[in-house]
Amino acid sequence: MKARRKISMVLAIVALTAVLALGYFRFFNKQDEAFAAEPAYGVQLSAIAASADDAKGFSANKAVNNSGMSGSIGKLRTHGRMPNAMWQTKVLDQEEVSITFDFGKVEPLSEMWVWNYNEPDQKGDAFTARGLKHIQIYYSQDGETWSEWKGKGYPYQLAKAEGSNAQQATNLRDSHAPVEFDGLPARFVKLTAKAVPGEGNWGGKSGHEAVFGLSEVCFYKYVHRPEADGMISAEAVGGDESQETLAVNTVNGYGMSGLLSKKDTHDNDASGATMWLAEPKQGQAAVDAVYDLGGTYPLREMWVWNYNRLDPEHPENDYTGEGMRRIKVFYSLDAVQWTELKGEGFPYELSKADGSAKLDATNLNDEAHSPIQFGDVSARYVKLSVDANDPAGNWSGSKRGFGLSEVRFYCGEGMAAEPAPEWTAMFSNNLEWTGADGIFSIPASGYDQPGGSADEKTLWLFSDTFIGQADPTTHVRTGKLVNNTMAVLNGQEPSPGQMKFYYGDKGEGTTVDAIFKPDVSRVKPEASTGGDGMPAAYWYWLQDGIVLNEQLYLLPILMKHDPNGPAGFQFAIDDVSMIRVPLGGEDGLPQWAQAEQRDTPLFHRPASADAGNHVFGAGIMANTESAGAPSPDGYVYVYGYLDQPSDKQLLVARVKPEQIEQFDKWTYWDGEGWSADIAKAAALADHVSPELSVTPMKEGPFKGSYVLVYQKGTVGSGTAIRVAEHPWGPFGEETVIYANDEASAGQGIFTYNAKAHPHLSKPGELLISYNVNTADGAANMANSDIYRPRWMNLREIKAKE
Secondary structure: OHHHHHHOOOHHHHHHHHHOOOOHHHHHHHHOOOHOOOOOOOEEEOEEEEEEOOOOOHHHHHHHHOOEEOOOOOOOOOOOOOOOHHHEEEEEOOOOEEEEEEEEEEEEEEEEEEEEEEOOOOOOOOOOHHOEEEEEEEOOOOOOOOOOOOOOOOOOOOOOOOOOEEEEEOOOOOOOOOOOEEEEEEEEEEEEEEOOOOEEEEEOOOOOOOHHHHEEEEEOOOOOOOOOOOEEEOOEEEOOOOOOOHHHHHHHOOOOOOOOOOOOEEOOEEEOOOOOOOOOOOOOOOEEEEEEEEEEEEEEEEEEOOOOEEOOOOOOOOHHEEEEEEEEEEEEOOOOOEOOOOOOOEEEEOOOOOOOOEOOOOOOOOOOOOOOOEEEEEEEEEEEEEOOOOOHHHHOOOOOEEEEEEEEEEEEEEEEEEOOOHHHHOOOOOOEEEEEEEEEEOOOOOOOOOOOOOOOOEEEEEEEEEEEEEEEOOEEEEEEEEOOEEEEEOOOOOHHEEEEEEEEEOOOOEEOOOOOOHHHHHHHHOOOOOOOOOEEOOEEEOOEEEEEEEEEEEEEEEEEOOOOOOOOOOOOEEEEEEOOOOOOHHHHOHHHHEEEEEOOOOOOOOOHHHOOEEEEEEEEEEEOOOOOOOOOOOOOEEEEEOOOOOOEEEEEEEHHHHHHOOHHOOOOOOOOOOEEOOHOOOOOOOOOOOOOOOEEEOOOOEEEEEEEEEOOOOEEEEEEEEEEEEOOOOOOOEEEEEEEOOOHHHHOOEEEEEEEEEHHOOOEEEEEEEEEEOOOHHHHHHHOHHHHHHHHEEEEOOOOO
């Protein structure tokens, strides 16, 4: 097999050059408008290597290693002004300057974002003029054959940086728009500029004009927003592969005539470089290809272009027989529990490719070459599996190799839960506030429906928060953990520049502390020790809140040290308090100094220790006209849970807004009606988390219903929903909408406390966050990206009318 792969390098290069010359990216012809979906936010590529002629101490990798950036991810990040966080090179008798980026594999590219050289001008030296100006962009799949990219905005001229300490992306000069690649499959991108001051860079008159540089360059993978019958962008996350061909080639568009259409064709590249071939190891039972759709989608069809490698100069070198034949197909939400697909056409046999230069989808080996039908099942992962010992596993009947050219997945109708990376990026700060959990959002106006006002001010509540710094390159965190903080966001867009974080201090100048600390004089005498004979340490973790009559009402849980808890969880709930904070300060901000605390009856400890405590405040929903509720009854509903070790069960109380401080007016749903006795509160749903949300939906598939969002089983990988006709239920069956995959990284990572943020959502949709943490405290300090919230969006996909 190794010998068969050693085809003449000359033939391979000739074949690749011919493909490029023939117009490799024929999708510009828009041959199928039905699938020309708009690109979505895209996925930021990581682990990029950069190479260039470097000035000492200013290596090319500084343009891709996140140094100097305000956060770990996101297009709206800013770059600082320290020159040692940038790339620069001094030109000596050169005709051009270049910097090359290597993604490690061929990727379908969406955009390139640029932060130009940002060292501030001083003492007559125009350091920002070192930034690149007129550039040419080249791309390559193999690092040997290069083509120039001439897309939108060509000829390319980069904007000059300002020398700001918070420099936003500069990008192209005229529009500050990024460079768009439109799905171009490439492994390498190279930027070149003439080594002429004032042309290749912005020039200068201080003797520094021969220096050229950049601050940061980010690349994004092409990902579009799937619609009914449209393609779902997939990532190959598993697949046996030889040293020369990668499973990613089956989903990156490499070798395809277009990006999205079922009518696209695949080439017959003589080297097989545009395809995937797996060579099973001795004793290997199966060859698998595993695909991540990037989110949970209603999956309708899978289209396959089988292995199509053919050397036209040597017809005896026909490798199409190594295409997969008899396969098993599985789907999953979490890549752990798999369900075998047994639909129309089962058992599945793929058609053999014919070696043509324009191969149509081969699909199943039937008269119509039918695609594989999934029936709109809800899935995030798909696995194709071949028995490596079955002679019918491929079309050659040998064990030499099992290959594919391209696999495409198409969306059906149903609910989709997909990442919202722009919201995740907003909380990836490297300075001061560097991570927290809690993550409640409260509209300052009180209007809490999807499609809220564009000029809304959002109050954010966080529990344990790291205040300090995170190294942008190593992600090592330094600083202090405080028990609660807050933030204010102006507007509804996830813009870091519109977000300001707040925390307290101890009156010692720079020593940070929580904003809200318990008034220990209110602590119950019988709870004055932590169980080990020592005085208990008390603190507040914030639960949900609500704005009523220009007052912010919070219901934090009063926590105490519990040495009997397991490692990493040595704490217990002692009570639920109420904090009232007047609004109307500067720009309508909460006036922290005027906050008032009081006890509440919203924590109930039954006589039997096995019965579980009643805890309220996990989520608040105003079913009022002013909140925008579609069927207002004038009550504020406060959700809680029966706190049992093995299971947390949903509870609900309600009160009129004007009576929120009158606890004798609060009532609790007892299963049949509303009771004044908290002990009679009845369970509405099981396996919920201690932070959650209930949203009355005005539009979309849940119109007229109440949607409960929570983390299944408190701590776990599944974000789930239940739907009810009334705020008090009955709540329907549990549906897991998204499998959080952060725990697969190890390090004791776990996910918890999912909830929706209605007023930040689009009409008919729900924006959802969940928390990520680790039981290993050292891991949180070593990797600042663990302890930050992640975000997703829940929406309906249906055929256009």
